Amino acid sequence: MAEGEKLIPINIEDEMKSAYIDYSMSVIVSRALPDVRDGMKPVHRRVLFGMHELGVRANSSHKKSARIVGEVLGKYHPHGDSSVYDAMVRMAQDWSLRYMLVDGQGNFGSIDGDSPAAMRYTEARMQKISEEMLADIDKETVDHQLNFDDTLREPTVLPTRVPGLLINGASGIAVGMATNMPPHNLSEVVDGTIAYIDNNDITIDELMQHVKAPDFPTGGVIYGYEGVRDAFHTGRGRVVMRGKAHFEEVDGREAIVVSEIPYQVNKANMIKKTADLVNDKKIEGISNIRDESDRKGMRIVYLLKRDAIPNIVLNMLYKYTELQSSFSVNNIALVNGRPQLLNLKDLIHYFVDHRHEVVTRRTEYLLRKAEERAHILEGLIIASDNIDEVIALIRASANAEEARAKLMETFELSEIQAKAIVEMRLRQLTGLEQDKLRTEYEELMKTIEDYKDILARKERRMSIIKDELNEVREKFGDERRSQIEYSGGDVSITDLIPDEKVVITISHAGYIKRTSLTEYRKQNRGGVGQKASSTRNEDFLEHLFVGTNHQYMLFFTQKGKCFWMRVFEIPEGSKQSKGRAIQNLINIELDDKVKAFICTQDLKDEEYINSHYVIMATKKGQVKKTPLEQYSRPRTNGINAITVREGDELLEAKLTTGDSQVMLAVKSGKAIRFEEEKTRPMGRNASGVRGITLGSETDEVVGMIAINDQESNVLVVSERGYGKRSDLEDYRITNRGGKGVKTINVTEKTGNLVAIKNVTDADDLMIINRSGIAIRLAVEDLRVMGRATQGVRLINLKDDDAIAAVAKVIHDDEDVEDLDDESTNEESGSETTSENTENNE
Numbered sequence: 001m002a003e004g005e006k007l008i009p010i011n012i013e014d015e016m017k018s019a020y021i022d023y024s025m026s027v028i029v030s031r032a033l034p035d036v037r038d039g040m041k042p043v044h045r046r047v048l049f050g051m052h053e054l055g056v057r058a059n060s061s062h063k064k065s066a067r068i069v070g071e072v073l074g075k076y077h078p079h080g081d082s083s084v085y086d087a088m089v090r091m092a093q094d095w096s097l098r099y100m101l102v103d104g105q106g107n108f109g110s111i112d113g114d115s116p117a118a119m120r121y122t123e124a125r126m127q128k129i130s131e132e133m134l135a136d137i138d139k140e141t142v143d144h145q146l147n148f149d150d151t152l153r154e155p156t157v158l159p160t161r162v163p164g165l166l167i168n169g170a171s172g173i174a175v176g177m178a179t180n181m182p183p184h185n186l187s188e189v190v191d192g193t194i195a196y197i198d199n200n201d202i203t204i205d206e207l208m209q210h211v212k213a214p215d216f217p218t219g220g221v222i223y224g225y226e227g228v229r230d231a232f233h234t235g236r237g238r239v240v241m242r243g244k245a246h247f248e249e250v251d252g253r254e255a256i257v258v259s260e261i262p263y264q265v266n267k268a269n270m271i272k273k274t275a276d277l278v279n280d281k282k283i284e285g286i287s288n289i290r291d292e293s294d295r296k297g298m299r300i301v302y303l304l305k306r307d308a309i310p311n312i313v314l315n316m317l318y319k320y321t322e323l324q325s326s327f328s329v330n331n332i333a334l335v336n337g338r339p340q341l342l343n344l345k346d347l348i349h350y351f352v353d354h355r356h357e358v359v360t361r362r363t364e365y366l367l368r369k370a371e372e373r374a375h376i377l378e379g380l381i382i383a384s385d386n387i388d389e390v391i392a393l394i395r396a397s398a399n400a401e402e403a404r405a406k407l408m409e410t411f412e413l414s415e416i417q418a419k420a421i422v423e424m425r426l427r428q429l430t431g432l433e434q435d436k437l438r439t440e441y442e443e444l445m446k447t448i449e450d451y452k453d454i455l456a457r458k459e460r461r462m463s464i465i466k467d468e469l470n471e472v473r474e475k476f477g478d479e480r481r482s483q484i485e486y487s488g489g490d491v492s493i494t495d496l497i498p499d500e501k502v503v504i505t506i507s508h509a510g511y512i513k514r515t516s517l518t519e520y521r522k523q524n525r526g527g528v529g530q531k532a533s534s535t536r537n538e539d540f541l542e543h544l545f546v547g548t549n550h551q552y553m554l555f556f557t558q559k560g561k562c563f564w565m566r567v568f569e570i571p572e573g574s575k576q577s578k579g580r581a582i583q584n585l586i587n588i589e590l591d592d593k594v595k596a597f598i599c600t601q602d603l604k605d606e607e608y609i610n611s612h613y614v615i616m617a618t619k620k621g622q623v624k625k626t627p628l629e630q631y632s633r634p635r636t637n638g639i640n641a642i643t644v645r646e647g648d649e650l651l652e653a654k655l656t657t658g659d660s661q662v663m664l665a666v667k668s669g670k671a672i673r674f675e676e677e678k679t680r681p682m683g684r685n686a687s688g689v690r691g692i693t694l695g696s697e698t699d700e701v702v703g704m705i706a707i708n709d710q711e712s713n714v715l716v717v718s719e720r721g722y723g724k725r726s727d728l729e730d731y732r733i734t735n736r737g738g739k740g741v742k743t744i745n746v747t748e749k750t751g752n753l754v755a756i757k758n759v760t761d762a763d764d765l766m767i768i769n770r771s772g773i774a775i776r777l778a779v780e781d782l783r784v785m786g787r788a789t790q791g792v793r794l795i796n797l798k799d800d801d802a803i804a805a806v807a808k809v810i811h812d813d814e815d816v817e818d819l820d821d822e823s824t825n826e827e828s829g830s831e832t833t834s835e836n837t838e839n840n841e
Contacts, residue, residue: 013126022177028339034181036333036342037354038133038158039165040063041172043087045158046076048101048496052128052134062105062123069119078148081119089116091123097168098183098217099476101130110259111218112268113296129476133160140365141358146220150401159676161352161359161468162476165333169214177339179332180265182214182231182239187477189348190469196348197462204233204345212345213239214327219260219481220244223324228484230328232344244483249311250301253287254310256317258300260481265289270322271300277320285313309498317799339393346569355465360455367451370444377441379417380424384434386411390421496570499550504570505805506544506582506594506770513579517546518567544805550597554631555582556616557592558649562641564634567599575774587637596653603632613656615676616641617664617691617704620648624688625679631748643687652704661707663731664692665716665743665756668699672740673731676706690737703756712758713784716744716793719751719802724791725759725782745790755806767795771803 031110034041040048050072056063069084077084090096092104095111106122109115116122139157141159146764166189169181191771192210196202213228216528221242231237241262248257261267271291271552277283281758285308294298304313318324331342335350342350383390393410398401400422420585427433454460501517547553547567555563563586571580596616612628624642631641645649656676665671672692679689692701710728717723724744744753759765761780768774775795783789795803 028174029334029337032172033179033332033334033339034165034170035157036165036335036347036350038160039168039170040158043077043084044091045156047070047084047088048130048134049078049155056125058103058126058128058131060125062125065119065122065124068124073154076147076154085119088124095218098215099129099167099186100127103127111802113266123754128149129162132162132472133158133164133630135159135161136358136362139362141361160251162470163193166347177332178330180328180330182327182329184211185215185480187236187473188212190473193348193352193469194466197352197466201566204343207344208232215480216241216263218263220262221483221485223485225486235331235341235343237329239327241325241327241330242318245314250303253306255303256310256314258323259298260321263327265322265325283316283320312498321431355664356461359461359464363451363454367448370448370451374441374444374448376420377437377444379413379420380437382411383421384437387429392445401590497549499548501546501548502567503544503546510582510593511579512570512582512585513573513577514567515573515575519575543720543809544766546807547599554598554600554643555586555594556596556650556653557588558595559592560640560642560650561638561642562634563638595650598653598655600628611657613658613681614653615656615662615706616653617651617701618644618648619651619700621690621692621694622688622699623662623679623691624686625681626684627681630684640684642683643688651701654706656706663705663707663756664701665703665753666692666694666699667702667752668695669742669744669746669753670740671731671743671756672738674735674736675733678736693737693739695739702753705758707758712760715757715759717746717755717803717806719754720749721795721797721803722750722791723794724785724789726787727784730787742788745788747790750790754803757806765809767803768805769795769797769801771801
């Protein structure tokens with residue numbers, strides 16, 4: 001150890017703590033966070049001040065970037081040159097800053113992430129708006145501090161006329177905290193600031209009528225307003241941004257064209273990742289992606305496959321790619337050198353406070369200068385009034401010092417006045433110049449009064465701030481670039497799934513699947529049908545109905561429980577596939593079976609669920625009516641729909657509006673028709689009332705229909721493939737609980753009754769037998785017969801085959817079928833029919 005040195009033992013923990021706190025405070029205050037007053041971090045402030053000192057204004061010629069960087073490095077910012085150049089480059093990129101502060105010439109990078117040219121190749125100068133940020137900096141408006149080597153002074157903040165933090169935002173990662181502030185529209189911010197000046201007690205909601213939302217340089221769409229509201233109220237929030245897209249026909253194909261992308265998204269990366277997702281089959285429907293962007297603007301073209309639905313593909317892009325991304329707002333800025341989380345009103349308040357201080361200090365400076373000038377003018381006027389005496393006095397003096405002293409003594413002048421008189425030019429002795437002195441003095445006295453008035457009255461100062469803000473808006477204000485879609489929210493899974501018609505089939509063993517309706521094509525009556533499903537040994541299709549993907553589906557089991565599902569959640573399968581076991585999809589008991597389905601619209605729509613009923617029938621002839629509202633909150637394990645008595649089971653459930661008629665048909669060939677209102681609404685746990693009296697112990701109900709359209713016919717189908725349709729009027733309306741009237745002449749040839757439907761000429765019939773054969777035929781091909789006849793053969797059955805399921809669909813000229821509204825509810829859209837057959841095994 002050298003002489004005179006000594007060791008001081010210290011605790012390493014304490015040293016680490018203090019050193020780390022010093023470091024973190026340095027990063028927070030002097031590097032990563034912007035100042036709330038001018039919205040600048042030290043490096044940006046130094047770049048602009050360096051350009052100001054160099055004289056590189058908006059109206060001067062461009063200067064080499066290296067020259068500017070060297071100025072900033074050498075005088076104010078002792079860090080790497082890349083940190084200064086990168087900061088300056090970002091200030092010149094129109095996709096990074098909403099209002100650019102630097103006017104760059106040369107390659108300053110691109111939105112694809114290309115790096116800018118080296119600083120020796122590029123040139124820069126200030127933008128006009130930057131001059132507004134530096135206006136009055138020479139008028140002692142802001143404090144200056146010594147630079148790193150104490151040789152020069154630099155401003156601690158800029159006296160900006162522009163609310164820099166709000167219009168350009170900021171992002172930075174400090175130690176233990178970070179900031180991420182979105183840019184806003186200058187016109188809106190100025191309007192909001194003026195509204196705050198007019199009323200300091202303005203609420204944030206009232207400010208939001210002026211400052212509507214962030215406004216990103218790359219445009220796009222702000223999707224949903226909740227995050228914006230949170231950010232304005234609390235300083236934190238998540239703003240969801242979407243690219244702007246529209247549909248076009250390109251080369252004879254449908255295409256999605258994107259013209260704007262979300263802020264801070266790298267276009268080239270987004271396209272590459274989208275291509276990867278298309279190749280990995282994560283996004284279907286895109287055949288090619290082209291980037292046709294040029295100097296006129298952005299244009300990304302997603303060419304679609306022929307069968308793709310543009311809206312669905314676009315929603316896929318929003319969900320899985322950066323075409324939709326979010327901006328997490330975290331408004332942390334330095335207030336009096338301390339980091340603080342700020343809401344919209346705070347940001348405006350601190351800016352107005354800063355402007356108020358700048359205006360006050362500027363006025364004090366101008367007043368001082370005016371008074372100094374007035375003081376000199378007073379001396380010059382005295383001299384011009386006594387000009388001969390002054391000249392004689394000066395000529396008689398040996399030197400300037402003596403002349404000054406004599407003048408001070410003779411005319412009681414101050415040293416400054418005497419010095420001004422001695423340095424006076426001869427031309428100021430002319431009469432014209434003397435008049436000018438007096439005029440200038442009078443003007444100056446008025447100005448001094450004005451400055452004193454400004455300093456005496458706060459409302460004058462606030463009025464000046466408003467005038468200057470209006471000026472800034474006139475010069476630099478522009479239209480919003482980012483649209484606001486107030487109704488937006490998270491991309492729902494339903495947005496990604498086309499709402500197309502599907503056929504849902506369930507086999508006797510409980511296998512379920514959905515198939516597009518277009519897979520089934522129409523045949524004429526009496527055909528043998530086409531293979532519809534490959535079932536397992538001894539299994540057959542027992543239920544079939546038609547719905548659309550977005551509908552809600554209620555499953556009712558024979559034990560009287562109800563389960564809930566969306567149609568699109570049912571696994572998709574081809575006509576030939578057997579589907580998935582229903583036990584794997586809903587938590588149904590092992591000894592229970594699904595017997596009925598209802599498709600409803602939105603179960604969260606109160607008006608809808610309170611105006612609809614579920615009417616149910618059991619095999620033993622019980623019926624029960626319950627408001628749909630009781631089924632609008634299903635649980636994973638199901639809820640009780642009806643209490644089923646011993647030896648009975650739930651057979652059918654329909655959706656009604658409460659004013660339809662109900663028909664029940666039994667196996668022995670009888671049917672009853674009664675008004676729905678004869679059945680009062682009951683709770684979920686009730687077991688219902690008698691709907692039809694069975695003729696024998698072996699008889700049972702095979703189906704129920706709810707009739708709303710009095711023009712429809714009643715169609716019945718028997719086990720051996722016979723069917724017919726009869727007029728509704730053939731069945732008289734009776735009280736519920738009767739034995740009913742004959743609906744088909746049951747013989748050995750026809751077999752027992754298996755299905756009852758209400759149909760019109762616009763319907764098609766779909767019949768599936770137990771061996772898996774399906775036939776589709778038009779109801780209009782069946783003539784209307786009396787109710788006591790045995791009907792005509794609808795499908796040719798082989799050997800011991802029997803009909804398993806019957807359903808109806810509306811037909812039109814094309815092969816795409818619209819869904820029948822079998823419920824009595826017009827606005828419920830597509831109420832579907834489900835069919836039960838008894839188990840004859």
